[in-house]
Amino acid sequence: MGLLGACGAPVPPGAELNLCLRHHLAAYDWVSRDVGVTDVLPSPCLACGSRLGVRYPSGWLCAVCEWKVGDLPDGIVASTRLDVVYYLRAGQRIKIGTSANPRARLAQLSFDDLLAFERGNRLLEQQRHSQFAAHRIGRGEWFDTNDELLAHIELLRAGVDDPWNSYSLWVSEHLATHG
Structure with a gap:
């Protein structure tokens, strides 16, 4: 026994x-x-977009920016602008675009996978379009899949499981330095 x-x-x-x-x-x-339990948030953090949180009996905190889930961001948080270049795959094509609000922008698009984010604005987007111009489809933002572009995306993804984690970290860092 x-x-x-x-x-x-x-x-x-x-x-x-x-x-x-x-x-x-x-x-x-x-x-x-007292120490909380780390888990997936019931919905993305309104302040930084992270999906990782810490659950306490009193409620959830975002694990990235420590915003109390459910509280509405105001002031500097609500007006935070962080431009990113995004890389999406749809079939055998890759889109290189930019947005200051990637959640809203990506919700408007049809794609198979979000491949990566890169901090930058339209200037960087235009540089990437020029860099990979040999594989550009027409005059838009879509490119044929190619080794050079895939290698660039792999560099951006190094050590990153989910591109949204990078974005959440950048927003949190931006708030810490500009808030």
Whole structure:
């Protein structure tokens, strides 16, 4: 017969404390009140767009900018402008565009994958269009998939699982330095 906790219920094998599962969970809940639990936010942070948060009994905080989820941004946060160049894939084509509000812009477009973000405005976008001009489709923002462009996108994605994480970090840094 295995160990029994102080309450008389069995202790899970390998447990570091002589507690049953129910009391382990109660202890976890007790500790998480102070340290929080990192998890996916119920909706993107209104201040920075991050999807990673910390859940406390009193509510959620964004894990990137620490904005209280549900509070509406105001002042400098609401007027924060951070231009990015975005790279999207649709079939065998890649779009290079720019936006100061990528969530709203990308919601207007039809695409298969968001490949990367790069901090920059229309000037950088135009430079990228010139850089990859040999693969441009017509006069628009779409390009045939090619090794040079894919290598550039891989450099932008280095160490980044989700392009939105980069964007959230940039917004948070911008707020910290300009707020």
